Structure formats: C-alpha cells, structure tokens
Amino acid sequence: MNFKKAAQIAHRFADPFRVDKGKRFRLRDYDPEDTRHLTSDDKDRAGEALRLGVETLSELQERLYAQDKWAVLLIFQAMDAAGKDGVIKHVMSGVNPQGCQVCSFKAPTSEELDHDFLWRCSRHLPERGRIGIFNRSYYEETLVVRVRPELLHHQKLPPELIGKNIWDERFQDIRAYERYLSRNGILVRKFFLHVSKKEQKRRFLERLNEPEKNWKFSSADVAERQRWPEYMAAYEETIRNTATPECPWYVVPADNKWFTRIVVAAAVIDALTSLNLEFPHVDESARRRLVQARKQLEKE
Ligand code: ATP
Ligand code: MG
Numbered sequence: 001m002n003f004k005k006a007a008q009i010a011h012r013f014a015d016p017f018r019v020d021k022g023k024r025f026r027l028r029d030y031d032p033e034d035t036r037h038l039t040s041d042d043k044d045r046a047g048e049a050l051r052l053g054v055e056t057l058s059e060l061q062e063r064l065y066a067q068d069k070w071a072v073l074l075i076f077q078a079m080d081a082a083g084k085d086g087v088i089k090h091v092m093s094g095v096n097p098q099g100c101q102v103c104s105f106k107a108p109t110s111e112e113l114d115h116d117f118l119w120r121c122s123r124h125l126p127e128r129g130r131i132g133i134f135n136r137s138y139y140e141e142t143l144v145v146r147v148r149p150e151l152l153h154h155q156k157l158p159p160e161l162i163g164k165n166i167w168d169e170r171f172q173d174i175r176a177y178e179r180y181l182s183r184n185g186i187l188v189r190k191f192f193l194h195v196s197k198k199e200q201k202r203r204f205l206e207r208l209n210e211p212e213k214n215w216k217f218s219s220a221d222v223a224e225r226q227r228w229p230e231y232m233a234a235y236e237e238t239i240r241n242t243a244t245p246e247c248p249w250y251v252v253p254a255d256n257k258w259f260t261r262i263v264v265a266a267a268v269i270d271a272l273t274s275l276n277l278e279f280p281h282v283d284e285s286a287r288r289r290l291v292q293a294r295k296q297l298e299k300e
Pocket of ligand 1: 080081085104105106107108135136137140141144145151218
C-alpha cells in the first residue's frame with residue numbers, strides 16, 4: 001500500500017469537514033445531505049473506496065501498535081439514529097481487535113456521579129499503540145446536560161460551584177484536558193455525525209416498522225427529538241469552543257450512511273498518516289541476535 005497516495009486522497013476527502021478553529025464555526029454552513037461531487041450512482045465506488053480505506057487503516061494500525069508510542073482517541077457524538085454504531089463497526093472492521101477498544105458512555109451510574117466528570121472517561125483512555133473509540137464521551141456534559149439542566153443537579157457538585165459561567169468553565173476544562181492528552185502522545189479526533197431532523201424521523205419510523213429493528217427504538221429518543229433546536233445550539237457552542245488545530249472536530253454529513261463512512265475512514269487515515277508511523281528500526285546488535293537465533297533454530 002502506498003501510504004503517501006492514500007494520505008493525499010484521505011486528506012482531500014476529510015478536509016472540507018474538519019473544524020480546527022472554532023471561533024468562526026456555524027452549524028448552518030454544514031449540510032447533513034452533502035455528498036460533495038458524489039451521487040448515489042457512485043455508491044458502489046464509495047463501497048470500494050471504503051474497503052481500500054479499511055485495508056490502509058489496518059496496515060497503519062499495525063505500525064501504531066508495533067511502535068507503541070502514540071495512542072489515538074476517536075470520539076463520536078451525534079443525535080440518536082445518526083449512525084454512530086454503524087460507522088464504528090464499518091470503519092474499524094479491518095483493525096486487529098487487540099489494538100482497538102470501544103467504550104460506550106451511557107447516563108452516569110451512581111458510582112460515576114460520585115466523581116468529577118472526566119473520571120469515567122480517563123479510566124478508558126487507550127494505551128500507547130492502541131486506538132480507543134468513545135461512543136459518546138465527556139462531551140455529553142455540554143450537550144445533554146446543558147439541554148436538560150436537571151442532570152447537572154444530579155451531579156452532587158457543591159452548589160456554590162454551579163455559577164452562570166459553568167458551561168464556559170466546562171469548555172475550558174475540556175480544552176485543557178485535551179491539550180494534556182495531546183502532550184502525552186494521545187492523538188484526539190472528534191466526530192459529530194450531523195444527521196437532519198427529517199432523516200432522523202425516517203430512521204425512527206424504519207425502526208418502528210421493521211420488526212428486526214424494533215429493539216433499536218426507544219421512546220425516550222422521541223422526547224429528545226422535541227428539543228432539536230436546543231441540541232443543535234449546544235452542538236454549535238461545543239464545537240465553537242473546543243475545536244483546535246491539535247484536537248479538531250469533523251462535522252460529518254450523516255444523511256447518507258455510505259458517505260458518512262468514507263469521510264470518517266478518510267479522517268482517521270489522515271490522522272494516522274500524520275504520525276509518520278514506521279515499524280521500529282532493528283539496530284545492528286539486534287540484527288546479529290536475530291541471525292544467531294535463526295542459526296540456532298536451523299541446527300535443531
Ligand atoms: P443507541 O444508538 O443504541 O441508542 P446510545 O448511545 O444512544 O446508543 P443509549 O443507551 O440509548 O445509547 O443512550 C445513552 C444515553 O445516555 C443518551 O441519552 C445520552 O445522552 C446519555 N448520557 C451519556 N452521558 C451522559 C451524561 N454524562 N449525563 C447524562 N446523560 C448522559
Ligand atoms: Mg439511544
């Protein structure tokens with residue numbers, strides 16, 4: 001696999017959706033239906049591109065693992081039915097399970113509420129050499145918790161710490177935390193799978209109409225849908241405040257699953273190739289030991 005070529009293609013694909021200076025970010029500049037120059041006639045070619053992307057990813061991940069220096073953290077956030085699970089499944093399908101871990105964050109347990117909000121995520125950070133995936137994350141703290149303030153009051157914080165600047169303080173803390181991770185060799189990439197309200201409705205109805213999809217449906221999701229504008233405002237604010245050149249967001253169009261998947265794969269390849277991963281160099285004395293080991297085995 002020619003990494004240089006793959007890296008160029010991946011970069012071209014992912015770059016339009018990358019947000020690394022939050023200040024000017026406006027969600028309305030991003031269209032959930034966007035498929036760039038591709039149409040649904042290109043779906044088969046997109047599938048082929050994804051297959052090649054997955055192969056490239058798996059080769060890069062082997063180097064990441066062998067080198068054992070960097071870790072990669074991929075964070076996925078989205079409204080319900082935007083396709084987080086499917087993206088994670090497809091994009092990581094070629095990766096050696098030993099080098100990859102997925103963690104899903106649900107509503108916090110009582111044990112988790114007894115700690116600071118980053119605690120539960122810190123426990124699941126990837127080790128060096130691995131790719132860690134967060135299906136939801138500490139970003140829920142400025143999304144669902146902001147949209148439903150009663151959740152903040154379950155967090156057992158001392159009341160004098162819940163002031164009018166609480167959200168700005170959380171943004172500051174998240175930025176500082178991610179800077180800390182970057183400085184420790186954890187490469188962070190964040191994905192907002194941007195689905196439209198219309199497409200979400202279509203997917204909910206599909207879950208209701210097809211018996212084998214019924215299990216995916218939760219009536220709580222319909223209640224959250226009623227707060228769509230509040231959620232979009234919270235996403236916009238969050239991205240504006242936490243998109244940085246070291247830890248960028250990708251706002252990925254999510255109305256067409258085939259397109260979402262190639263953009264995410266491209267962004268992950270772009271991230272990994274930026275690390276210039278190589279298999280560890282074997283020096284002269286180690287090489288001599290290898291030659292000796294071979295001789296010994298051949299003598300047996
Ligand atoms: P699925 O796609 O299968 O529905 P999901 O990620 O939506 O997966 P659920 O169990 O349906 O998983 O939902 C998890 C819920 O937990 C979400 O509604 C999310 O907003 C909520 N949640 C996650 N983190 C927090 C948090 N820190 N505080 C409050 N709620 C949270
Ligand atoms: Mg859900």
